[in-house]
Amino acid sequence: MHYLDHAATTPLRPAAREAWLAAADLTGNPSSLHGEGRRVRAVVEDARERIGAALGADAAEVILLSGGTEADNLALKGLWWGRGGAGRIVTTAVEHHAVLDSAKWLADREGAELVEVGVDSAGAVDIDAFTAALPGATLATAMWVNNEVGAVQPVAELAAAAAAAGVPMHCDAVQAVGYEQVDFGASGLTTMAVSAHKIGGPVGVGALLARRDAPLAPLLHGGGQERKLRSGTVDAAGAAAFAAALEQVVAERDLERRRVEALGDRLATGIRDAVPDAVVRGAADGCSAHVVHAVVPGASSEAMLMLLDAAGVAVSSGSACTAGVVERSHVLQAMGHTPEESRSAVRFSLGWTTTDGDVDAALAALADAVARARAAGRMR
Incomplete structure (x- = not known):
């Protein structure tokens, strides 16, 4: 995983x-x-x-x-x-x-x-x-x-x-x-x-x-x-x-921030390339180094999380999850996203164990996960 x-x-x-x-x-x-x-x-x-x-x-x-x-x-x-x-x-x-x-x-x-x-x-x-x-x-x-x-x-x-x-x-x-x-x-x-x-x-x-x-x-x-x-x-x-x-953490923070930020920048760029209409936020957009967030129109958070999980990539929507159901994000709605967009997000968060291989795996699985999530949404 x-x-x-x-x-x-x-x-x-x-x-x-x-x-x-x-x-x-x-x-x-x-x-x-x-x-x-x-x-x-x-x-x-x-x-x-x-x-x-x-x-x-x-x-x-x-x-x-x-x-x-x-x-x-x-x-x-x-x-x-x-x-x-x-x-x-x-x-x-x-x-x-x-x-x-x-x-x-x-x-x-x-x-x-x-x-x-x-x-x-x-x-x-x-x-x-x-x-x-x-x-x-x-x-x-x-x-x-x-x-x-x-x-x-x-x-x-x-x-x-x-x-x-x-x-x-x-x-x-x-x-x-x-x-x-x-x-x-x-x-x-x-x-x-x-x-x-x-x-x-x-x-x-x-x-x-x-x-x-x-x-x-x-x-x-x-x-x-x-x-x-x-x-x-x-x-x-x-x-x-x-x-x-x-x-x-404090002793290694400056060096680790640079390492994680480089991984996050590569991940954010790869997401934009794979899903051009996604709204992607990362360190270059004023976010903390360890979070890369994407709003993917037409794809539910729940579907993307399950599909990525099946591909061996563990991520989150970032918003509250109660009894296995992803709720609409109050954060995204406050930022101006529609209610539907607020349930179409995925959060990749990096840390001290994250490697280039983890980023590679996420990017390799993402395009197919988004396509299948969107297809499932159209069938409802």
């Missing part, structure tokens, strides 16, 4: 596997006071310091939890309740569902006024509209790299505008860490979500980076293990593996 779905999850790095196995052999709750507990606590705190250092944060700003979804929920709901539970939330129309659904839940259940700022045809947020919505808002949020099309947002500029308006700002940086220069301390953000399994760490561990003065309320109550903002026994092995993967 030629795996080109790294934006969904990335194969485990050997360094992360080794770190996980070493920590998993330890017995003890990191909150216990006996020697075994202290040994596990040392693993957790070492991982916390390494994660913070790799992301430009102090160790005390790293809240360990289960991944990006929990981090986004804690940030939005925690800031909302921490700031009094009333007012306006400013976000973008292309956020990950972990952000958008949290914001909509607060609108439905808590009476939040929700402002979804639009984007242009490239997926870039309207900075002036975002800035204009900030005065008096309770919180703001914008993702660093879009998980579907790879569009990179001007996070520092948005965060500066939020700070000037006195509004705490969250950022989902889950897709950004591998290929963008993510520095929490320099970003001006109040909170930031990251996840291990998008960078070669294990599934089930991530972090919310939160400034010490972030006005957060907890979602989970209990032992208060993580700054009293996230209760539950900390996953020491997961944290150690996360730190190992993250350190490798």
